[in-house]
Amino acid sequence: xxxxxxxxxxxxxxxxxxxxxxxxxxxxxxxxxxxxxxxxxxxxxxxxxxxxxxxxxxxxxxxxxxxxxxxxxxxxxxxxxxxxxxxxxxxxxxxxxxxxxxxxxxxxxxxxxxxxxxxxxxxxxxxxxxxxxxxxxxxxxxxxxxxxxxxxxxxxxxxxxxxxxxxxxxxxxxxxxxxxxxxxxxxxxxxxxxxxxxxxxxxxxxxxxxxxxxxxxxxxxxxxxxxxxxxx
Amino acid sequence: xxxxxxxxxxxxxxxxxxxxxxxxxxxxxxxxxxxxxxxxxxxxxxxxxxxxxxxxxxxxxxxxxxxxxxxxxxxxxxxxxxxxxxxxxxxxxxxxxxxxxxxxxxxxxxxxxxxxxxxxxxxxxxxxxxxxxxxxxxxxxxxxxxxxxxxxxxxxxxxxxxxxxxxxxxxxxxxxxxxxxxxxxxxxxxxxxxxxxxxxxxxxxxxxxxxxxxxxxxxxxxxxxxxxxxxx
Numbered sequence: 263x264x265x266x267x268x269x270x271x272x273x274x275x276x277x278x279x280x281x282x283x284x285x286x287x288x289x290x291x292x293x294x295x296x297x298x299x300x301x302x303x304x305x306x307x308x309x310x311x312x313x314x315x316x317x318x319x320x321x322x323x324x325x326x327x328x329x330x331x332x333x334x335x336x337x338x339x340x341x342x343x344x345x346x347x348x349x350x351x352x353x354x355x356x357x358x359x360x361x362x363x364x365x366x367x368x369x370x371x372x373x374x375x376x377x378x379x380x381x382x383x384x385x386x387x388x389x390x391x392x393x394x395x396x397x398x399x400x401x402x403x404x405x406x407x408x409x410x411x412x413x414x415x416x417x418x419x420x421x422x423x424x425x426x427x428x429x430x431x432x433x434x435x436x437x438x439x440x441x442x443x444x445x446x447x448x449x450x451x452x453x454x455x456x457x458x459x460x461x462x463x464x465x466x467x468x469x470x471x472x473x474x475x476x477x478x479x480x481x482x483x484x485x486x487x488x489x490x491x492x493x494x
Numbered sequence: 495x496x497x498x499x500x501x502x503x504x505x506x507x508x509x510x511x512x513x514x515x516x517x518x519x520x521x522x523x524x525x526x527x528x529x530x531x532x533x534x535x536x537x538x539x540x541x542x543x544x545x546x547x548x549x550x551x552x553x554x555x556x557x558x559x560x561x562x563x564x565x566x567x568x569x570x571x572x573x574x575x576x577x578x579x580x581x582x583x584x585x586x587x588x589x590x591x592x593x594x595x596x597x598x599x600x601x602x603x604x605x606x607x608x609x610x611x612x613x614x615x616x617x618x619x620x621x622x623x624x625x626x627x628x629x630x631x632x633x634x635x636x637x638x639x640x641x642x643x644x645x646x647x648x649x650x651x652x653x654x655x656x657x658x659x660x661x662x663x664x665x666x667x668x669x670x671x672x673x674x675x676x677x678x679x680x681x682x683x684x685x686x687x688x689x690x691x692x693x694x695x696x697x698x699x700x701x702x703x704x705x706x707x708x709x710x711x712x713x714x715x716x717x718x719x720x721x722x723x724x725x726x
Binding site: 282464465466467468469470473476477479480481482483484485486487488 | 510514517518519522523525526529530533552556675676678680681682683684685686688689692702703704705706707708709710711712
């Protein structure tokens with residue numbers, strides 16, 4: 263007569279557990295999504311990004327034209343040079359900023375690739391106009407120092423003027439949609455986690471076999487729960 | 495998540511075994527009776543006490559349905575409400591709690607007016623007038639004598655008693671009962687409470703015939719698994 267049920271939990275059981283606890287999952291999902299939304303829309307400071315770029319050009323010494331190889335080799339160094347204190351301190355002086363070079367570096371990103379002669383400068387700030395001014399000034403200061411300071415004589419006249427005019431910063435972060443989506447997913451995951459922990463640490467009897475395991479007493483019957491129906 | 499659970503309690507006049515005779519629930523109840531009959535093959539369990547560890551584990555619903563099905567099988571059945579604190583059995587038969595056990599013990603009524611007859615050929619005894627001296631009632635010699643007498647007239651006497659953990663009433667009823675069916679509602683009482691209740695019942699001389707799990711939440715998938723088990 264005895265039919266041994268499989269131990270463990272089937273995919274269907276798992277699905278049923280989640281279905282039974284849909285409210286917990288729903289509440290956590292909504293809650294975390296709302297928190298993420300409030301953060302993205304209300305709390306997080308919006309940041310504005312301004313971009314510009316320069317081109318690195320090296321005139322050949324022997325004939326007319328350009329020495330592309332040397333230029334390509336210089337690109338990464340010039341990108342690095344633009345982030346140096348000597349450049350940033352000059353920017354601070356010129357714009358009369360109440361910032362340290364490290365603070366500027368946090369919002370600054372200077373990138374280059376090994377296949378083009380361009381160096382891209384972008385700066386993120388809470389103030390769109392400040393972002394634009396800083397980007398423009400970094401290019402100016404870098405050019406000035408490269409052309410005047412002996413230390414950087416190899417960069418002399420190699421950095422062009424801004425090839426793209428810096429514009430007032432455009433909205434860059436936080437990505438509100440992404441925050442909400444991540445909040446939604448995270449909430450769902452947390453909800454499912456709570457439900458699973460709740461189920462796994464459950465200390466009530468949920469099957470005939472659990473009773474049989476704990477007591478040496480037979481189980482006469484298992485009566486399903488039912489709803490009162492007036493008619494079948 | 496109890497908030498959204500449909501009410502299966504409260505409407506005691508609905509007897510699932512009578513009103514939905516072909517339902518899966520009725521089938522499970524029938525199976526319980528078959529197992530009980532096997533356990534009672536020598537007929538030594540005439541007076542069966544139903545108790546549980548905590549409130550509302552479905553004792554009254556179980557008793558009234560088992561009584562109905564036993565009567566259907568031609569047995570003479572009597573159900574007695576010994577839950578003097580929260581009487582509910584009277585609701586099953588749609589009567590008020592008067593002319594019941596306490597009235598009989600006080601000599602207000604005789605045995606004939608004590609026993610009610612329902613349309614379903616099930617006899618029943620209500621608690622009668624509320625009393626504060628419950629332990630005295632349950633330990634009285636007159637009660638013991640009454641049941642000795644009733645034993646002669648019935649095949650089965652089913653006693654509805656309070657949960658073991660809440661009050662000690664169930665332990666007093668032990669003297670009257672030949673055996674106990676312990677009701678465990680699915681995923682309701684903590685395992686520790688059930689173990690405590692069983693251990694206090696085990697200290698008495700009345701044997702525990704078996705468990706009956708009620709309010710089992712059947713998932714659609716396992717339902718078929720269950721019905722096939724009947725054809726072992």
